[in-house]
Amino acid sequence: GAVVSQHPSWVICKSGTSVKIECRSLDFQATTMFWYRQFPKQSLMLMATSNEGSKATYEQGVEKDKFLINHASLTLSTLTVTSAHPEDSSFYICSATGTTGELFFGEGSRLTVL
Amino acid sequence: AQSVAQPEDQVNVAEGNPLTVKCTYSVSGNPYLFWYVQYPNRGLQFLLKYITGDNLVKGSYGFEAEFNKSQTSFHLKKPSALVSDSALYFCAVRDGPKAAGNKLTFGGGTRVLVKP
Numbered sequence: 001g002a003v004v005s006q007h008p009s010w011v012i013c014k015s016g017t018s019v020k021i022e023c024r025s026l027d028f029q030a031t032t033m034f035w036y037r038q039f040p041k042q043s044l045m046l047m048a049t050s051n052e053g054s055k056a057t058y059e060q061g062v063e064k065d066k067f068l069i070n071h072a073s074l075t076l077s078t079l080t081v082t083s084a085h086p087e088d089s090s091f092y093i094c095s096a097t098g099t100t101g102e103l104f105f106g107e108g109s110r111l112t113v114l
Numbered sequence: 115a116q117s118v119a120q121p122e123d124q125v126n127v128a129e130g131n132p133l134t135v136k137c138t139y140s141v142s143g144n145p146y147l148f149w150y151v152q153y154p155n156r157g158l159q160f161l162l163k164y165i166t167g168d169n170l171v172k173g174s175y176g177f178e179a180e181f182n183k184s185q186t187s188f189h190l191k192k193p194s195a196l197v198s199d200s201a202l203y204f205c206a207v208r209d210g211p212k213a214a215g216n217k218l219t220f221g222g223g224t225r226v227l228v229k230p
Contacts, residue, residue: 006157034217043204043222044158093157103218105150107157 003027004096006106013084014114021079021109023094029074030096035067038091038108050077084113116141116209120221128229133195135224137188137205146208147188148218149179151201158204164188175199195228202226 003026013019023033032051036044048064050056050071058064066088068080077096081088094106117140127133139145146165150158162173169181179190188205205221 004157009155041223041225044220046217046219049217091155095158103160105158105160108155110155 004030004094004104004106006092006094006109008109009107010110010112012112012114015085016083018080018082019084019111019113021081021092021094021111023077023079023096023106025075025096025098025104028096028098028100030077030098031074032097033071033077034095034103035069035077035079036093036095038093040091044093047079081111084111086113089113116145116207116219118205118207118219118221120203120205120224122224123222124225124227126227126229127195129197130194133190133192133199133226133228135190135203135205135226137190137221138186139188139205139207140186141207141209143209145186145188147179147181148206148208149173149177149188149190150204150206152204152223153201161190161203195226197228197230200226200228 005024007022035047038044046059047062048056048058048069050069052071052074056069071077089112091108091110093108095103097103119138148163149161152158161177162171164171164181172178177192203224206218208218
């Protein structure tokens with residue numbers, strides 16, 4: 001089946017620094033990618049929807065300047081957490097869909113901000 | 115607007131016994147319903163989906179789910195649970211085939227613990 005890869009799987013950073021998380025569709029062209037945030041023992045919260053070549057659509061309450069999303073190609077979307085703080089520590093998951101409409105999830109990236 | 119409810123935070127079951135994880139939904143149109151499983155520090159794995167057709171849907175790892183339109187439910191079931199089924203299960207709904215670019219709404223998740 002289709003594969004979506006996230007990198008890095010784990011990242012630890014100091015408060016105030018920026019962190020970039022990549023989401024790649026390995027064997028299909030992802031016209032749309034979604035970024036989710038998951039707090040411990042909680043459900044997935046959709047942060048934003050990104051379409052290739054256009055600006056991401058953010059969900060209500062998500063700071064677009066804090067969470068920069070770029071979908072520059074049909075196989076890559078990036079989430080950059082700018083000026084990270086401990087409260088940004090979370091599990092971030094991306095998903096991608098292509099022309100078939102099937103949705104595939106990445107393995108997630110755990111961010112810890114010290 | 116679409117929403118999903120998973121009324122149980124946790125389900126405990128003995129290995130070999132039947133497993134049921136409950137899910138109810140609310141959509142304005144025709145529901146597209148999904149079940150995913152998540153293991154610790156991992157992404158979501160697709161189990162099964164209901165789009166149309168037979169109300170009983172069979173999926174991966176011996177799981178199945180029954181779509182009940184009158185009760186707006188889509189409960190996940192497995193006749194005989196395994197210890198390896200212990201994980202976090204999410205029900206999700208999409209309102210129609212292309213609602214908001216494939217946007218899914220997830221339930222709160224149900225943790226399943228299968229004891230040997």
